[in-house]
Amino acid sequence: MTEIAIRKPLIAGNWKMYKTGTQAVAAAKQLADLTQGVTGVDIMIAPTALSLPLMAAALGKDAQVRLGAQNIYPGTEGAFTGEVSGPMIKDAGADYVIIGHSERRQYFGETDETVGSKIRAALDAGLIPVMCIGETESQRDADKTFFILDKQVSDGLKGFDLGDLNSLVLAYEPVWAIGTGKTAGPEQVKEVHGFLRHLIKEKYAEGLAAKMRILYGGSVKPGNIKDLMHIEDVDGALVGGASLNPADFNKIIRF
């Protein structure tokens, strides 16, 4: 019997290296006020790790706006200067962690293998991993989009079994659409999201594929979110720039 997909949309904001703790708390409170009464959607903000405990205290334990980290070290503790572990992220009040964002792959040497070890660390700490994948412009131009996505998923999730991946969220972010104002067209998004769901079905199981949330990211704005959310297999968005402004992010959340 085919399982019916019930996927609650997730709208996630990646604040990258923006906002001091003070600014982050103020924006979080504003967003919490603006989103009061919103139902049927999960909301997450990923500030810098420094702001997590401040925002968690300001929002409160049962807040609708949940928190995520932008990175995780694949180990619980040790002499790893500058790193932050899963148990620390969890203790700071986060539920999610973004893993393998293209900026981490591009500037910090993350590979599909390190992405896999970070997903393992996230799951061990009870965090929901948001695994980012996406092709560069030159890879798309060379017709390698599906090859790259297949490789990122296959290598990143190597060694994981079905039971591990129940909570995993996939985020498709074409690198050429990040911060550029270019959004992938509806046909491109539909094609890729359909491909990814099929890939999860082939590699794991139909049930997992049917319930896995696949987010789109790359220049998502209040003006294009409605169209994106109407595309089959799009279960939410990972928003960069437009999530920094609570009023804009609230509009996106209320797609």
Ligand SMILES: O=C[C@H](O)COP(=O)(O)O
């Ligand atoms: O994680 C978010 C993405 O990098 C998208 O950023 P953007 O919405 O500023 O294009």
